[in-house]
Amino acid sequence: MRVTTDASAPWLVVGLGNPGPEYAMNRHNVGFMVADLLAERIGGKFKRAGKAQGQVVEGRIGAPGPTGRRVILAKPMSFMNLSGGPVNALRDFYKVPVGNIVAVHDELDIDFGVLRLKLGGGDNGHNGLKSMTKAMGPDYHRVRFGIGRPPGRMQVADFVLKDFASAERKELDYFVDRAADAVECLVIDGLERAQSTYNS
Secondary structure, eight states, X not given: OOOOOOTTSOEEEEEOOOOSGGGXXXXXXXXXXXXXXXXXXXXXXXXXXXXXXXXXXXEEESSSGGGSXXXXXXXXXXXXXXXXXXXXXXXXXXXXXXXXEEEEEEETTSOTTOEEEEESOOOTTOHHHHHHHHHHOSOSEXXXXXXXXXXXXXXXXXXXXXXXXXXXXXXHHHHHHHHHHHHHHHHHHOHHHHHHXXXX
């Protein structure tokens, strides 16, 4: 599938997660972690997004000044399975084409720390993607951050809502940094370049 992105339109980069300090270090919140790092890189702080149930930072990625790509970083403040409503409201407000939307999310079917970038596709049981797709269709970009499968007989819901293990936390900052790099590459250089560089 090929979606033509509008070079003059802004990008909406959505980190998926659950609001509240009790969820902050959960595997399911790695999208928030990447969004927080991107906000730090552009020198912005998240603030309430008007009537939308979310927080946003506006800025530019890439070369300084007007040549950089305009980007809105967003964290839906609904719970994960209701992410589509806030994202769709932000898309309408900022007039972002669906092809300029990037969802950053945890992915069970990829080993911890491995990245996969793609455009469109199914939700693979991920409730945040399911909600986004229901709200605006599937033709948005995804930066999939591998968290691996739960050990033994642990339920998926329990696994994603647990904090990263201590061994994982030793490498987590590095992998979050790499995921933020991948988002920047996608926005600046396009999907093919980003895939060839970051699809481990």
